Amino acid sequence: MNEQGAFRALADPTRRQILMHLSAADMTIGEVSDRFEMTRGAIKKHLTILEEGNLISVQTSGRERINHLEPLGIKSAANWLNYFNQFWDDKLGALQSAIEKETKND
Amino acid sequence: MNEQGAFRALADPTRRQILMHLSAADMTIGEVSDRFEMTRGAIKKHLTILEEGNLISVQTSGRERINHLEPLGIKSAANWLNYFNQFWDDKLGALQSAIEKETKND
DNA sequence: TTGACATGATACCTTTTGGTGATATATATC
């Protein structure tokens, strides 16, 4: 629950692109902003919103802030969406129930 | 692809609640707005945005408009999120690859 | 300690968003 922060963060295309970049490697704010034609300030705001949605987490190292992907928010959004699978695809729903069972036994 | 409309629509909590209501039953605009303390006009706007994101589709019947859940948009958002599973949960990723294979053989 | 570098923070601007209220149109129903 509390998927609001995650869905709010996911609504912006720039933020989704940031997540894609962070899936390739952890990055500092500067490294992220190098990949966009936008000021550091704007990127910093996006990173803050991603952090609030628990889609990324941040580790400070000296004067750098290293951003990396965080499962929590992404999973909460994905779980919310997966609720709807049951309404049009029973087979998929059954398999995903199996996954949940499986992952609990880790 | 083109998941922007879906994610934009999902960002608002009222719209996510509407989807939950529509998962129980198809509803006219009036029936949806009866479930919220908000004007019909506001609900109509939300339904338009949900339709633009392909999260619902609408069938006209006389003077009524019947809204019902639509897999397309929800699946496109879910698929986008599922891409990230591979980065922290190999077992889950493997099982979901199996699902994709399975559902293609339908 | 001085200077360069990475980030933090703030004020400001424009556009979008989420909502209201009023009015118009189309369709049932009597």
Place this chain on the structure above:
DNA sequence: GATATATATCACCAAAAGGTATCATGTCAA
């Protein structure tokens, strides 16, 4: 036809979002 019902549309408003520019702070390196 007259009237009630369901929705459509439009103007309007306040607040939030997305961006810039500027200045402050903390840290590394010589």
